[in-house]
Each structure stands twice: as C-alpha cells, then as structure tokens.
Amino acid sequence: MQEQTDPPGEPSPGLVSTAIQAITQHIRSEGLAPGDPLPSEAAMTRQLNVSRTVVREAFRSLSAMRLIDLSAGRRATVAKLDTGAMSMVIEHGITTQQISVQQVYDVRRTIEMRTVALAALRRTKTEAAAIADAARLMRENFKNPETVMEHDIAFHEAIAAASHNPVFSLIVTAFSGVTRRTWVIGWRTRSSDEDQLKMIKGHEDIADAILKGDPRLAAEHMAQHFDKSVKALLDAGIA
Amino acid sequence: MQEQTDPPGEPSPGLVSTAIQAITQHIRSEGLAPGDPLPSEAAMTRQLNVSRTVVREAFRSLSAMRLIDLSAGRRATVAKLDTGAMSMVIEHGITTQQISVQQVYDVRRTIEMRTVALAALRRTKTEAAAIADAARLMRENFKNPETVMEHDIAFHEAIAAASHNPVFSLIVTAFSGVTRRTWVIGWRTRSSDEDQLKMIKGHEDIADAILKGDPRLAAEHMAQHFDKSVKALLDAGIA
DNA sequence: CCTCGAAAACCTGTATGACAGGTTGTTATT
DNA sequence: AATAACAACCTGTCATACAGGTTTTCGAGG
Structure with missing residues (x-):
C-alpha cells in the first residue's frame, strides 16, 4: 500500500x-x-x-x-494516431459558432497548398494512382452527389497521405467532417452539369500535376480549386 | 419512460x-x-x-x-474553444513515435508562414504591441532560457491570434507543448551569446514587419526563423 | 415591502459491491 | 499431441451511498 x-x-x-x-x-x-x-x-x-x-x-x-x-x-x-478528437473539437467549434466554415476553408487552403506540393515531390506510384482514381471516380459518379463528395474527401486525404507527413493527414482528415456538412451546398451552386464537370476537371488537373511531379503546377491548380470552392460557399451565403 | x-x-x-x-x-x-x-x-x-x-x-x-x-x-x-485535446493528440503521436518533431516543425512552418502574413494585414495596434512586447521580453531575459522560451511561445501564439482566425490559433497552440519539450535543445546549439541574440533579432524583425503591415517581409523573416530553428534541431540530432 | 441569512433541494465527486459477458490461459480428456 | 471444458481475469453496466459544493426557497427581522 x-x-x-x-x-x-x-x-x-x-x-x-x-x-x-x-x-x-x-x-x-x-x-x-x-x-x-x-x-x-x-x-x-x-x-x-x-x-x-x-x-x-x-x-x-x-x-x-x-x-x-x-x-x-x-x-x-x-492507439494508433487517430483524428477522432481533433474532428470533435472542430465540429464543436462550428456548432457553437466559435469558428466559421470559411475560416476552416482558409486553413484548409493554407495546408493543402502545401500537401499538394509535397505530394508532387514525394508521392509513390501507388499514391499517385490512388489520387487519380479518386478523381476518376468523381467523374464516373457525377450524377450522384453523395458519392462524388466521398471521393472528393478521399481525394484530399490521399494527397495529404502522399505528403508523407502524418501531421498533415491528421489535420486534413479532421476537417473532413466539416466538409461533409457543407459540401452539398457548394455543389448546388454549381447548377449546370458543365460547372460541375469543370470542378471535377480541376481535381483531375491536380492529380495530373502530382503524377508529373510538378509541385508548382499542382499548387496552382489547388489554389484555383479552393478559390472556386470558397466562392461557391460565399455565393450560397455561408458566413 | x-x-x-x-x-x-x-x-x-x-x-x-x-x-x-x-x-x-x-x-x-x-x-x-x-x-x-x-x-x-x-x-x-x-x-x-x-x-x-x-x-x-x-x-x-x-x-x-x-x-x-x-x-x-x-x-x-x-466550453469555449480550447486546444487541450489537440495538444494531447500531438503529444501522444510524439511520445509513441508515430510522428517526429521535424514533421511538427514542417507543419508549423507552413501554418505560421500564413499566420504571420495575415497578422501583418489584420493586426490591431494592441495585437502588434503584444507581439512586439513578447520579442522585447525575450531580449530582456535572454540570460534565462526558460523565460525566453515562454515569451517565444507567447510570441507565436500572439501572431496566430492576430491572424483573426481561431482555427490557426488552435493549431499553433496545440503545438506549443512540443515546443516546450524541444526548445531548449535548439537554444543550446546556439552556443554563443551572439547566436542567441541573433535569433532574438529575428523575432524583432518579424514583429517590425507586422507592425509595418508588410505581409511579404513578415513571411520572409518567419521563413528564415524556421529554417534556422529546424537546422538547429537537426544539428542537435532530433530526427 | 424589502433584506438577509439559514435551511432545503439539487448537483457533482468518489467509493463500494455486484453481476453479466468477453478473453485468455490451463488443465483434463481423448 | 490435439482438443474441449474450465478457471481466472478483465471490462461493461448497474445500484446505492455519502461527502461536499451550489442554487433555490422561504421565513425572520427590519
């Protein structure tokens, strides 16, 4: 005793x-x-x-x-490193209106501009294929928003994984919950098939740049992607 | 029932x-x-x-x-938004060797390159003063490493706060625990007073750039600061 | 009628004992 | 030696009890 x-x-x-x-x-x-x-x-x-x-x-x-x-x-x-706690903190911040969706997107943009560049430099062939696959599946299912969204999320998480820095993966994955709640809103503002396919094309451009190993080009496409996404959310009135 | x-x-x-x-x-x-x-x-x-x-x-x-x-x-x-859970996740990743200190610093660099630019654009006068104060206190106490470290941490958190995006604050603060455990190592590799004062000068340069409202200059100084810090850690053998 | 203070009601923090059911190691049987 | 039954251990959940802290109530006194 x-x-x-x-x-x-x-x-x-x-x-x-x-x-x-x-x-x-x-x-x-x-x-x-x-x-x-x-x-x-x-x-x-x-x-x-x-x-x-x-x-x-x-x-x-x-x-x-x-x-x-x-x-x-x-x-x-x-336990293995898991994003559970971080997700809950972010979600809590959103639901109690201590942080806004746009603020989350700003952080995502900052981080993913980096992960995409790192991915272009460090990705293995398998990882490049996984990223390209996610983009391809978005196009193939583009009539089914729910499915497109899941592949979109998988796309970004695959890029984070290809950065070979688990801390980036952790943060990006923690934001996925927020994405799930706002994604459809952004999708709806892209009313025409043309707009929606253009958005998917943006993902394919990113995947291509990563496959080519061109970090600058990849970052540029990612920047455009985020600018359009944020604009779509703002158009929809998300503060 | x-x-x-x-x-x-x-x-x-x-x-x-x-x-x-x-x-x-x-x-x-x-x-x-x-x-x-x-x-x-x-x-x-x-x-x-x-x-x-x-x-x-x-x-x-x-x-x-x-x-x-x-x-x-x-x-x-x-509860108000708090970094407690995120800190524990990061610490857990470090102690179980699922993430390395260098990986954390890579993420910090990515994020703080952005917070410092935002701070230069958005800081209030009070915030600029708080940032400058932290740098000043580092210099005044530079014979006492523990104190310098605390003001260093406060410096970076103040910058994050001045970015006016609480998500950045959340993440930067979550990393403070890791900093507390590795800071002294970096300090020791700066053996001479001259080196140590040079490092403090770097902080003052950042504070000045923020006060001036020059995001590009601020980001540049921050980049140099991180490059030197990471180099110091690598020299000390931190994987 | 208002003020103030004490009791009552409610709430959380911690301890204890009990039992169901899952998991693992052991033993006895074949 | 392989296997099946068993025992020991472990976690999940429940019920109960009581010590304090907090809020509400309510009555006494001004």
Missing part, C-alpha cells in the same frame, strides 16, 4: 485528471508503442490508491480522445 | 459512445453557446434510460476533450 495521504501541497485538480496524467505518463516512461497493452483497471486502482470509478473515467476519457483503445474483456492498448 | 428496448437494428458501439453522441447532439439541436448549461446527469440518465455510470463517463469524456466544463455542484456547461 502507498503512503501518499494527500499531502496539502497541491490544489488537486480532481482525481480523474491525476489518473489520466498517470496513464499517459506510464505510456511515456515505458516507451509503449501502438498496440502495446496498458495495466488493468485493477492494477491502476491499486497503484493510484483510488476507486475503480476514477480509473475507469480516466481510461474512458483517453479512449474518447482515441489515445487508447478499449474493448470488453481485453486490456486497454495504446 | 421510454420504449426503446434496444431494437436489434444496431450493433451498439457501447452505451457511453451513444451517450456522448446524445450530448453533442443536444448541444447542436438546442443551439447552445459557450457557457450555456447542459442537462444534469440525472436528467440524462432518465432520457437515455441508462445508469448514471454511463452518463458520467460520457460527460467526463467530453470534459477531457474540453468540449464541456465540469465543476462540482454546478451543471456542466458548454
């Missing part, structure tokens, strides 16, 4: 926060990698000298942020 | 996840703003027909992501 009878040194921000820190500290100090198991709830309960309630809420919190994976019967394991 | 005896339609990803979704959904559908109160645990317990344990774990999870604020005795309230 421990002898930490809560010395009056700390203002104690709650036992759960302490437990969360203890767990992340454990991951750090043990140098755990994704997939590695964490101590059981019972073990943590003993180690921290608190109730299982507290330990459970700590584990559950980390699971909500996708830092660990929980599943019944099994020990908790260290 | 509800009549939702768990129809066998859904594979049920756990009651807690369901509760989390119900709460965020409540925020959305009621159009709640930061500071607005949420239903009590008891109310949620009745509404969802689950135990308080489940509801508590849901609230606690949202609190861990800083989407809501909890405090004893009071109802939970909708």
